[in-house]
Amino acid sequence: MQVLFLSPAYPPEMIEYTRGLAEVGARVLGVGDTPAHALPEKVRPYLSDYLQVPSIMNEGDLIARVKQWLGGRHVDRIEAQWEILVLTAARLREQLGVAGMSYNTVLGFRDKQLMKERVERAGLRVPYAFRASTEKDVIDAAHLIGFPIIIKPIAGAGSADTYRIQNDEELHRVLPALRHVPEVSVEEFVDGEEFTFDTVCIDGEPVYMNVAQYLPRPLIARTNEWISPVIVTVSDLNQPKIRAGIELGKGVLKALGMGTGFTHMEWYYKPNGEVVFGEIGCRPGGAHLVDQMNYTSDIDLFREWARAVCHKHFSAPTRRLYNAAIIFKRAQGEGTIRAIHGLDAYKQRFGQWICTEQLLPIGAHRRNWKQTLVSDGFLIVRHPRWEDALHMADIAATDIQMYASR
Numbered sequence: 001m002q003v004l005f006l007s008p009a010y011p012p013e014m015i016e017y018t019r020g021l022a023e024v025g026a027r028v029l030g031v032g033d034t035p036a037h038a039l040p041e042k043v044r045p046y047l048s049d050y051l052q053v054p055s056i057m058n059e060g061d062l063i064a065r066v067k068q069w070l071g072g073r074h075v076d077r078i079e080a081q082w083e084i085l086v087l088t089a090a091r092l093r094e095q096l097g098v099a100g101m102s103y104n105t106v107l108g109f110r111d112k113q114l115m116k117e118r119v120e121r122a123g124l125r126v127p128y129a130f131r132a133s134t135e136k137d138v139i140d141a142a143h144l145i146g147f148p149i150i151i152k153p154i155a156g157a158g159s160a161d162t163y164r165i166q167n168d169e170e171l172h173r174v175l176p177a178l179r180h181v182p183e184v185s186v187e188e189f190v191d192g193e194e195f196t197f198d199t200v201c202i203d204g205e206p207v208y209m210n211v212a213q214y215l216p217r218p219l220i221a222r223t224n225e226w227i228s229p230v231i232v233t234v235s236d237l238n239q240p241k242i243r244a245g246i247e248l249g250k251g252v253l254k255a256l257g258m259g260t261g262f263t264h265m266e267w268y269y270k271p272n273g274e275v276v277f278g279e280i281g282c283r284p285g286g287a288h289l290v291d292q293m294n295y296t297s298d299i300d301l302f303r304e305w306a307r308a309v310c311h312k313h314f315s316a317p318t319r320r321l322y323n324a325a326i327i328f329k330r331a332q333g334e335g336t337i338r339a340i341h342g343l344d345a346y347k348q349r350f351g352q353w354i355c356t357e358q359l360l361p362i363g364a365h366r367r368n369w370k371q372t373l374v375s376d377g378f379l380i381v382r383h384p385r386w387e388d389a390l391h392m393a394d395i396a397a398t399d400i401q402m403y404a405s406r
Ligand SMILES: Nc1ncnc2c1ncn2[C@@H]1O[C@H](COP(=O)(O)OP(=O)(O)O)[C@@H](O)[C@H]1O
Pocket: 127, 150, 152, 156, 157, 158, 159, 160, 162, 187, 188, 189, 190, 191, 194, 217, 218, 219, 220, 266, 278, 279
C-alpha cells in the first residue's frame, strides 16, 4: 500500500496522521514545502520518500512536479487532512487515476454556498441565506431575511470577518469593513446552541461518530478576548437533541456523497428543538479536536483513520467513556508571559482528570488570539459525568489566569 500524503509535517498534527499511515503498513510518500533537511525528527521514521515543492498552495505546479517525481510508480491513495489541500488531493487523484473522492464531491465540502445548496436540496434545514457581492445586494438580502442577520465571507474560516447585525444602523457601520471581502453570505441568524458532528467514514458510512459542544458559540468566543473558549465532547450521544443532530449529520453525509475519511460538521440546536446545518469539511476538526476524541474513547483515531483509508477497516472501540473538555487560555496584557496563577492549585484539585496541560511557559511570547484558536495554550480535562467535566472546564476558565507584559 503506497499512500501519497500532502504536507506530512505541517500543521504539526499532520505528523500524527503520517505516523498512523505507517503504523497500518502503508509506505508514505510525503509532499510538502518544508525543506527535506528541516523535516521534524518525529516524522522522518514514517516517511518512505519525500518531495519538496516550492509552494504547497500552487496546485498546478505541485501536480506537475508530483507526476514527474512519481515517474511510473504506482500509488494506491492520495490524501490530505488540511482543509486548504483537500481539493488539491482530489485533483491529483483524478489526474493520476487513483481511487477516492472526486473533485466535484470534495467541492461540496469546500464551497460553502454549494454545500448549503446540496444539503438543502436533500430536504435538510439550512439557514435562510443569500449570496451577495455588492453593498446593495447585502442590504436587499438583509431586508428580505429580517434582522438579526449574520454576514460572513463565502470562503471564510475561523469566524474571520463574520458579523451579527441587529439593525440598519449596525449594517451601515459594518459595510465599509467588508469591502475587502469579494463575496459574502447574508444569513438568518440562527439562535441556539452550537455543536460539532465528527466522523470517520468508510464509503460514506460513519464507523466513528463524535459530538462536541462549543461554549460559548465560536463567534462570541472569537470576538471577546477575555473569554476562555471551551469545547466539550459529549459522551452520551443518546440524548434527544444530540440524536437529532446526528440524524441531520448523517443526512448531510449522504447529500454530499461522502467517501472515506474524516468529516467535521457544525450544527445549531434551537430552543424550539429544531436542528440547523452550519458547515462541514471532509477533514478532521482542528485545534486538538482529534486529541479530545481520543481522550473521550481512549483510542487512537490518527491510526484508525489511516486504517479506514488504507484497508477500509476500523478496529478501535467506539464506546464513549468520558466528556473531554479543552479550555483555551488567553493571557491578560501584551508581550511576554510573566506569570500563571491558579495552575498549581488546579492541578492539585483535579490532577487525576487532567489529560494534558500545554499552556505557554513563562518567558514565551503571546500568540495572536485572533489568528489562532489555540491562543496562549490549553488544558484538556475529562470526566465520565457531563456536569463534572463542565464544572472543571469552568474552573479552569475562571481560576487559571495568565499575565503578560512587554
Ligand atoms: N447563520 C448563522 N446563525 C448564527 N450564527 C452563525 C451563522 N453563521 C455563522 N454563525 C456564527 O459564526 C461562526 C463562524 O461561522 P462558520 O459558518 O462556522 O464559518 P467559519 O467557522 O468557517 O468561520 C459560527 O460558529 C457561528 O457562531
